[in-house]
Amino acid sequence: xxxxxxxxxxxLVMEECPVPVPGPGELLIRTKAATICTSDLxxxxxxxxxxxxxxxxxxxxxxxxxxxxxxxxxxSVGDQITAHPVMPCGKCTSCQRGLxxxxxxxxxxxxxxxxxxxxxxxxxxxxxRKVPQGMSFAMASLMEPVCVCIEAIQxxxxxxxSNVLIIGDGPFGIIIAKLLQSYHPRKVILTGRHxxxxxxxxxxxxxxxxxxxDIVHEIMKASDGEGIDSAxxxxxxxxxxxxxxxxxxSRGTLSVFSAVQPKPAIDLFKVHVKELNICGSCNDMDCLDxxxxxxxxxxxxxxxxxxxxxxxxxxxxxLTLAERGKDExxxxxxxxxx
Numbered sequence: 001x002x003x004x005x006x007x008x009x010x011x012l013v014m015e016e017c018p019v020p021v022p023g024p025g026e027l028l029i030r031t032k033a034a035t036i037c038t039s040d041l042x043x044x045x046x047x048x049x050x051x052x053x054x055x056x057x058x059x060x061x062x063x064x065x066x067x068x069x070x071x072x073x074x075x076s077v078g079d080q081i082t083a084h085p086v087m088p089c090g091k092c093t094s095c096q097r098g099l100x101x102x103x104x105x106x107x108x109x110x111x112x113x114x115x116x117x118x119x120x121x122x123x124x125x126x127x128x129r130k131v132p133q134g135m136s137f138a139m140a141s142l143m144e145p146v147c148v149c150i151e152a153i154q155x156x157x158x159x160x161x162s163n164v165l166i167i168g169d170g171p172f173g174i175i176i177a178k179l180l181q182s183y184h185p186r187k188v189i190l191t192g193r194h195x196x197x198x199x200x201x202x203x204x205x206x207x208x209x210x211x212x213x214d215i216v217h218e219i220m221k222a223s224d225g226e227g228i229d230s231a232x233x234x235x236x237x238x239x240x241x242x243x244x245x246x247x248x249x250s251r252g253t254l255s256v257f258s259a260v261q262p263k264p265a266i267d268l269f270k271v272h273v274k275e276l277n278i279c280g281s282c283n284d285m286d287c288l289d290x291x292x293x294x295x296x297x298x299x300x301x302x303x304x305x306x307x308x309x310x311x312x313x314x315x316x317x318x319l320t321l322a323e324r325g326k327d328e329x330x331x332x333x334x335x336x337x338x
Contacts, residue, residue: 003056003118004315009047014315017056020114020122022069027125029081033137034116035060035306035333036322037145038170043110044319051111059085059109061116062131062140063336072125080131082140082292083116083123084147085109086283101151101283117315119336129288132296138306138333139295142175145331146291146302148257149175151284156230156255157277158183163223165247166190166204168234169197171305171330172257176232177201178300185230189222191215191243194326200304219247232281233257238264245270253277308332 003017022028037060042048044057062082065075075081088095088103095103109115109123131140149172158164164185166173169192180188181203188204198206205222212218220227227249233240236258244254245267254276271278295302308325310318312334322332 001119002312003114004058005054006044006047006051006057007054010045012044012057012319017114017118019120022067022122024070025072025124025126026069026122027065027072027075027081027128028067028069029061029063029083029121029123030066031061031116031119031121031336032063032080033061033141033309033333033335034058034312035138035141035145035331036318038172038322040110040117041319041323049111055110056114056118056121057110058115058117059111060141060144061085061109061121062137062143063121066120069122069125075125075128075130080137080140081123081128082131082137082143083109083121084127084129084144084288085115085123086144087113087124087127101285117334119312127288129292132292135295138309138335139303141333142295142302142305142331143288143291145172145175146179146295147284147287148172148281149179150287150290150294152176152232152255152257152281153179153183154285155253155279155281156232157253158185158230160184161186162229163187163226164189165219165228165231165244166201166234167231167240167244168192168258169194169201169206170234173197173232173234174200174330175302175305176234177204178302178305179294180204181300182294182297187223189219189228191219196327197330200301200330202301215243216246219243228252230255233260236260238262241266245276248274248276250274251276253279255279255281257281304330306331306333309335312336
C-alpha cells in the first residue's frame with residue numbers, strides 16, 4: 001500500500017508498505033479520507049513526541065472496513081467507519097482512575113502505531129464508530145478533533161450565559177467557536193489574525209489582533225466590561241497566556257488546549273488575587289458519540305470546517321496548504337479513490 005512515512009524530522013516520503021493485519025479486536029480500514037491536523041505538521045517537522053521512526057503518519061481518518069480481527073462484533077466488512085486514534089490500555093493507574101484518555105501506556109495512530117496517511121490502517125473496534133448516513137468521509141474524519149474540542153470546552157467550565165474567550169483562529173479555535181453555540185453562552189469572543197477563518201466562527205465576536213494595539217481592552221469592550229468566565233487557549237504563545245489571564249474575571253477558568261513553547265512566565269499574582277483556575281486539556285473523555293451528534297447539527301455549520309479535499313497522490317500540496325494556507329483553508333483532507 002502507498003503510505004506517507006516519516007524517516008527523520010522534515011523527511012516525509014511516500015513509499016510502499018505492507019498492508020497491516022488486524023489483531024484481535026481490531027478492524028482493517030481501507031482509508032477514504034485522512035485529514036491533516038496541526039499536530040501532524042508539528043510531528044513531521046520536529047518529532048516532539050520522540051516517535052520511533054520510521055512511522056506512517058496521520059491520525060484523523062475514516063474509511064471502509066476491509067477485514068475483521070478475531071473477536072470483533074457489531075461491525076461487518078463494508079461498514080463505513082470513523083476512527084478515534086487514542087487507544088487506552090485499560091490497565092494502568094490512569095485508566096483505573098477513570099482517566100483512560102490520559103493512559104500511561106496508550107497506543108496512538110501515527111505515534112506508536114501506523115497512522116492514517118496510508119491506503120489502509122488498523123484501529124480497535126471499540127475506538128471506531130459507524131459513519132452516520134449522508135455524512136462524507138472527510139466530515140466523519142473530524143470526529144476526533146471535535147472530541148478533543150469538547151474536552152477543552154468542558155475543562156474551561158463553560159456555562160450557559162457565560163462569557164467565553166477563544167484565543168487563536170486555527171482549526172481548533174474555529175471548531176470550538178462553532179461547538180459553543182450548543183452550550184448557549186452569553187458571548188463568544190475569538191481573537192485571531194486571519195479574516196477568512198474568523199468569518200467562519202459562527203456566532204462569535206471576532207477581534208483581529210493586527211488591528212488593535214490593546215487586545216485586552218478590546219476583549220473587555222466586547223464583553224461589555226464584564227470580563228471573561230472561560231478562556232480557551234488555542235495558540236501556544238506566552239502573549240496568549242498573558243492575554244487570557246488579564247481578561248479573566250474573578251474565579252474564571254483558563255483551559256490550556258495548546259502546548260506553549262518556550263516555557264512562559266505566568267502572572268501568578270493575578271492568578272492569586274482573582275482566584276483563577278488554570279487547567280490542561282488533552283485528548284478527551286470518550287466523547288465519540290457526542291462528537292458525531294454535534295457534527296450532524298445543521299445549525300452549527302460544521303460542514304464549513306473541511307475547506308479542501310485533495311487526492312492522496314497530491315499529498316505535498318495538501319500538507320503545504322494545511323501549513324501555510326491560513327487565509328484560504330481551515331482543515332485539509334486527503335481523499336482516496338477506490
